[in-house]
Amino acid sequence: MTAKPGQAVVASDHAVGHNTLTGITLKIVSVTVFVGMSTCIKAAGTVPAGQIVFFRSFFAIFPIIAFLAFTGKLGTAFSTKRPLNHIARGVVGVCAMGLGFFALTRLPLPEAITLNYAQPLLVVVFSSIFLGEAIRVYRWSAVAIGLVGVLIISWPELTLLSSDEALDDQEVLGVIAALVAAAISAVAMLLVRNLVQSERTATIVLWFSVTASVMALLSLPFGWQALTPLQAALLVAAGFCGGLGQILMTSAYRHAEASVVAPFEYTSMILGVVVGYLVFGDVATLNMLVGGLIVVAAGIFIIWRERQLGLERTRTRKATLPQG
Numbered sequence: 638m639t640a641k642p643g644q645a646v647v648a649s650d651h652a653v654g655h656n657t658l659t660g661i662t663l664k665i666v667s668v669t670v671f672v673g674m675s676t677c678i679k680a681a682g683t684v685p686a687g688q689i690v691f692f693r694s695f696f697a698i699f700p701i702i703a704f705l706a707f708t709g710k711l712g713t714a715f716s717t718k719r720p721l722n723h724i725a726r727g728v729v730g731v732c733a734m735g736l737g738f739f740a741l742t743r744l745p746l747p748e749a750i751t752l753n754y755a756q757p758l759l760v761v762v763f764s765s766i767f768l769g770e771a772i773r774v775y776r777w778s779a780v781a782i783g784l785v786g787v788l789i790i791s792w793p794e795l796t797l798l799s800s801d802e803a804l805d806d807q808e809v810l811g812v813i814a815a816l817v818a819a820a821i822s823a824v825a826m827l828l829v830r831n832l833v834q835s836e837r838t839a840t841i842v843l844w845f846s847v848t849a850s851v852m853a854l855l856s857l858p859f860g861w862q863a864l865t866p867l868q869a870a871l872l873v874a875a876g877f878c879g880g881l882g883q884i885l886m887t888s889a890y891r892h893a894e895a896s897v898v899a900p901f902e903y904t905s906m907i908l909g910v911v912v913g914y915l916v917f918g919d920v921a922t923l924n925m926l927v928g929g930l931i932v933v934a935a936g937i938f939i940i941w942r943e944r945q946l947g948l949e950r951t952r953t954r955k956a957t958l959p960q961g
Contacts, residue, residue: 639891640716642675643876647665648757651945652813655886655898656892656893657667657892657893657894659892660889660891660892660893660894660897660898661889661893661897661898661901662886662889662916663885663888663889663900663940664886664888664889664890664894664898664899665711665901666884666885667882667883667886667889668782668824668882668884668901668902668905668908669904669908670751670878670881670882671721671878671879671882671886671905672905672908673874674693674748674874674875674913675741675746675749675773675909676916677871677872677874677875677878677903678738678741678742678871678900679741679746679749679917680871680873680916680917681742681762681864681868681871681872681932682742682744682868683688683743684862684868684872684910685734685856685859685860685861685862685868686697686736686738686739686742686856686862687735687853687855687857687859687861688853688856688862688872689735689738689742689857689872689875690731690734690735690738690849690852690853690891691850691853692872692873692875692876692956693734693738693849693872693875693879694731694734694845694846694849694850694853694871694879695800695846695850695876695878696848696872696875696876696877696879696880696885697846697877697880698843698846698847698850698880699876699877699880700877700880700881700884701839701842701843701846701880701883701884702843704884705839705843710839714763714839714840714843716840716845717836717839717840717844718785718832718835719832719835719836720844722828722831722832723832723836723840723841723844723845723848724845724848725828725854726825726828726829726841726845726848726850727844727845727847727849728850728852729740729824729825729828729852730822730823730845730848730849731806731819731849731852733818733819733821733824734818734849735741735818735853736814736815736817736818737753737814737815737818737822738751739810739811739814739818740752740811740812740815740818741811742811743807743808743810743811743814744808744811744812744815745913745917745919745921745925746909746912746913746916746919747906747909747910747913747919747921747925747929748772748790748811748812748815748922749811749815749909750799750905750906750923751790751813751909751928751932752787752790752791752815752816752819752928753818753819753822754783754787754819754903754906754929754936755784755787755816755819755820755828755932756779756819756822756823757822757823757936757940758779758783758784758787758788758932758935758936758937758939759820759823760782760826760827761776761777761779761780761821761824761939762823763824763827763857764827765936767827767857769828774865775938775942776939776942778936779800779936779938779939779942780821780935782931782934782935783931783932783934783935783936784930784939785931786927786930786931786932786934786935787816787928787932788928789924789927789928789931790925790928790932791812791816791928792924793922793924794806794809794811794812795816796810800844801884801945808823810921814879827839831854838887842883844886845850850924862894873923889930894944895940896940896941896943897961899940900937900940902936903933903936903937906929906933910926937946
């Protein structure tokens with residue numbers, strides 16, 4: 638229902654404020670759940686990445702299906718006219734997920750979480766290269782500064798690349814995997830951008846979870862390992878957390894604008910530092926803290942800039958509408 642000019646302004650403002658607070662709360666809860674997922678995966682030890690991807694994807698399906706059934710959307714959730722686009726997104730997403738989980742099992746939790754912040758920076762770069770989007774100097778500057786932050790975080794490990802110890806150092810491999818995962822994940826986000834123009838969120842999420850589960854099973858002949866009951870329980874919990882986090886995150890963006898909600902993604906850095914120290918004894922390094930703050934600042938600036946450009950486009954459209 639569209640309100641007439643001047644009608645129920647106070648009530649509308651109150652509703653917007655309430656919805657915004659709800660959106661922010663849901664986003665923070667979703668971030669917490671995703672950090673819980675990462676904690677479970679890391680606590681499970683050095684399980685093969687393909688095996689982790691299977692547990693993360695397959696067991697995420699259950700809370701998603703339960704939510705869709707509860708909201709009455711399950712019957713049409715799989716319906717799509719673009720199955721190949723979903724499969725392509727799934728293939729790219731699985732590669733990113735596998736490398737990300739490999740990094741997670743070999744890096745301290747704060748570093749693994751913070752290096753993933755390179756993804757939104759790379760989305761800007763790839764949007765320019767592959768989609769021809771016009772990126773102005775403000776966002777290019779933010780990307781450059783953000784990537785300096787990523788370099789600061791990675792520097793202690795990357796300096797080992799010139800030594801004979803590099804290939805034997807699991808943290809070096811973890812950093813490389815995390816950065817490649819961020820790049821591939823940025824490509825996956827471009828594919829999602831394309832899908833959301835015609836597909837429902839539930840369809841995208843379900844197709845991805847099923848595609849990822851099937852693809853992960855293909856890695857079975859390449860060295861899955863027998864799990865202890867604790868490892869299996871942790872990976873099942875990680876899957877449920879992944880599905881629940883996805884539902885909460887989607888709900889957050891339905892309650893408030895992305896430009897308001899998105900910056901709260903960076904609360905995962907604080908949670909990562911706290912959980913990493915309490916659970917794994919990981920002490921955040923000065924490089925991680927300084928670099929992380931730079932990356933967060935760059936990411937928030939890009940989100941703010943996207944919002945400003947969105948407002949400019951809206952004003953332009955209104956100005957060009959024929960006056961009645």
